[in-house]
Amino acid sequence: SEVVLQSKDCGSDWVAHSYSSHGQDLFYINGNVVNKVAFCEALKLYIAKGCDVKDYFGSVKCVMDDSFVTLPLKAGRKLLKDLSSESTPQRDSKPMSSNVVVIGAGGALLVCCAVLCPCFYAKRRKATSHAVLSKDPNSMDSVSSEASVNDKIPASPLRVPPSPSRFSMSPKLTRLQSLHLNLNQVTRATQNFSETLQIGEGGFGTVYKAKLEDGLVVAVKRAKKEHFDSLRTEFSSEIELLAKIDHRNLVKLLGYIDKGNERLLITEFVPNGTLREHLDGMRGKILDFNQRLEIAIDVAHGLTYLHLYAESMRAKVADFGFARLGPVNTDQTHISTKVKGTVGYLDPEYMKTYQLTPKSDVYSFGILLLEIVTARRPVELKKTVAERVTLRWAFRKYNEGSVVELVDPLMEEAVNGDVLMKMLDLAFQCAAPIRTDRPDMKSVGEQLWAIRADYLKSARR
């Protein structure tokens, strides 16, 4: 859907008109869906109360009783509020249950708060501690970390103050241990890789939801046969690397099988779907702004961890969601690799240099931030040329001062303008064309945290 008019000029109230994907009109007051009569009444109140919104609206054709009424644009705020609450069915205000995974295409097994995020190419430092890989040629290899590098990560402000609606980390994460399963057990748990248990398809292969004999639900990623050649030499070294990752915002690798014709990854299962599904409104209640901020913060923390972890490992999380090991050379700050990423997230400097650096992740993160705010995909093929590339479209709107038009039209709240500006500022900094202009992930996380504090303050007012 597309916002065609929107204004926050009248205090904290705003009205919006957009179209659903089926071309139907959608009317909003303060982010709540209302009927067209209420919407048009709200516009009249704007006019009556002398709230100047003409910069945003120009003139509006209000469709009432099949006749088009062009309204001059002045309005009233208090009444508008009343109208909004009267005419809007109250949505379920219960906090969302935990664990939406931002699972992403082309990504780094990066999962936060239950949403797998798209296309990050994170480098990691070699841990001082070593992951244990107990390899039994006839069974699934189990992986576990002896120690994590969480203590290297700066104290996270993430959990304070707790918010009832936040996307919490997976409650299971802390108790998930490495698994020792053989191929037969995994075949049974996936009902012989039954189509009915398929939950997704990525560059690596097909993903299944599987229930183990002890009741634990896991995700099983089964490599496509066509990838076997490229996986043959890299599979175990990449697993070794992934095994060391232990962070609450990253999907935990529990084990793998490398046997005969099968390359399988067994990971933590993240319930509640992907970020994309939530942004598309396919998972019930639309994410509120606080939840979006928390998702962004969680992803930033996961990436910061990966970047700090990569100090000497010189590894790249890329391609089929797999980490690539580069030569361990302490001077090396990037890795050259052929990457397969999802359209729209890839650092444009990669096209010139064929090198990925942590700043490539920062770029991808900037694109993700825009996605979180606007709910648009990085590339919207069905939009007009002017709107197709979300980064360009958003940057133009931002420069025109029309930031409110960038907000996901389905979001049920009016976000404070300053907060929105800061969020967009940060997204554009991250997605700067030149790497040196981008902040590092740690600073991004800190800035997001400060933005969230501002947001909470503004929401209390």
Ligand SMILES: Nc1ncnc2c1ncn2[C@@H]1O[C@H](COP(=O)(O)OP(=O)(O)OP(=O)(O)O)[C@@H](O)[C@H]1O
């Ligand atoms: N651990 C998981 N828990 C729940 N669902 C998952 C999990 N991993 C993957 N999925 C589902 O499977 C889909 C494909 O995931 P996968 O990681 O294979 O690919 P991707 O990240 O979408 O893309 P790419 O292969 O380019 O990285 C996801 O979009 C998600 O719907």
